Amino acid sequence: MSCKGSQPSGCCAPKAECPPEKTSCCGGQEPKPSAVHDQVKDYYGKRVVTGDDLQTNVCLMAKTKKPAYIREALAMIHDEVQSKYYGCGLIAPEALPGCSILDLGSGAGMDCFVLSKLVGPNGHVTGLDMTDEQASLDVANKHIAYHMEKFGYKEPNVNFIKGYIEKMVAAGLKPNSFDIIVSNCVINLCPDKRPVLSDAYAVLKEGGELYFSDVYSDKVVPEEIRKNEILWGECIAGALYWRELYQYAKEVGFTEPFLVEASEFSFRDNSWKDMLGQDGYGFLSANYRLFKLPAEAKDCKSMSATYLGGIQACEEVFALDYKYKFKKNEALVVPPHVTAVLMYSRFKNFFKLEETTEIAKKGCGLPDPFQLARSGDIELKKGCC
Ligand SMILES: C[S@@+](CC[C@H](N)C(=O)[O-])C[C@H]1O[C@@H](n2cnc3c(N)ncnc32)[C@H](O)[C@@H]1O
Structure with missing residues (x-):
């Protein structure tokens, strides 16, 4: 074992889990690529x-x-x-x-x-x-x-x-x-x-x-x-x-x-x-x-987001993910984690964000891609990977 320790996670995980080169927490050794x-x-x-x-x-x-x-x-x-x-x-x-x-x-x-x-x-x-x-x-x-x-x-x-x-x-x-x-x-x-x-x-x-x-x-x-x-x-x-x-x-x-x-x-x-x-x-x-x-993105609140257009091939609709699809010039109240992306990523150039008293809920539970793919609730990928 070139990486010490037996924890199942972290950089001192068992050998099969080790990154291929030196890791500082593993005693500075230089393990060979796995x-x-x-x-x-x-x-x-x-x-x-x-x-x-x-x-x-x-x-x-x-x-x-x-x-x-x-x-x-x-x-x-x-x-x-x-x-x-x-x-x-x-x-x-x-x-x-x-x-x-x-x-x-x-x-x-x-x-x-x-x-x-x-x-x-x-x-x-x-x-x-x-x-x-x-x-x-x-x-x-x-x-x-x-x-x-x-x-x-x-x-x-x-x-x-x-x-x-x-x-x-x-x-x-x-x-x-x-x-x-x-x-x-x-x-x-x-x-x-x-x-x-x-x-x-x-x-x-x-x-x-x-x-x-x-x-x-x-x-x-x-x-x-x-x-x-x-x-x-x-x-x-x-x-x-x-x-x-x-x-x-x-x-x-x-x-x-x-x-x-x-x-x-x-x-x-x-x-x-x-x-x-x-x-x-x-x-x-x-x-x-x-x-x-x-x-500061952690302080974001629900906001009203309007897609202004301008993204190539998304002239009328921009889909951030399977759930948040923004029609051009139509305001949509979004939860804080979506506000954060629209406010701080490159997509900020294509959105108008306005304060609102409405609160958008994020929804509970993680989106299960298997369930969504099987139920047809998500766009099927054009390719396999
Ligand atoms: C399935 S191919 C995909 C190649 C490319 N993305 C494509 O779409 O044609 C996997 C590629 O990932 C590279 N690869 C796999 N593991 C890697 C790693 N840990 N670091 C760097 N390259 C890696 C392989 O050398 C190979 O070229």
């Missing part, structure tokens, strides 16, 4: 060459209709990058022009290049990945100049960095430097999700958003599934029990997660389905938004 990281590097660096090599369809992009401005950007992406895309539907939040974005686990760079187009020449995108070979940094770096020319930029607005997403600051990323962090089907591959969230919090600017797509389970995934290397590589075995996301977000300082969309996925091969299904484990992919807000 076996899980090597296994995942091998999976995406050697085993998987294109999407056809994946055993399940968890990490494949659905070819469903996207807004025109995204379709235009996608059409400009180099074929080799497209062929090595293992994300599940483009991960592009709204209101991007001029933003500085970080993509965790950027792979061959597909999301980064599309985002590079969407942020425009005054924005910037950084991709972070631990794998050089095949599908990842080598391919992404090879195509920077191609996309710069294709988008008509004078200089590249995208760069790729090698490093672990559990150790963003150690990889050279500056604290408080990104407006948005995205990630597409990657955090589930990390043995411990907490250092990913805490470093994401550190490198986000105040008001910044972590918008990510990932796989979740409906209960804690047992050891016999977690140790299956293929199921781990396919983004299933490392899925976080969805309730834990709320716990970790709170511990780190993020707002409560806002659930945007979710969809239970199907398996290409019934043998996986049987193995996972026999004990009744459910898996789905979901997009969540978490915000890093200033301390």
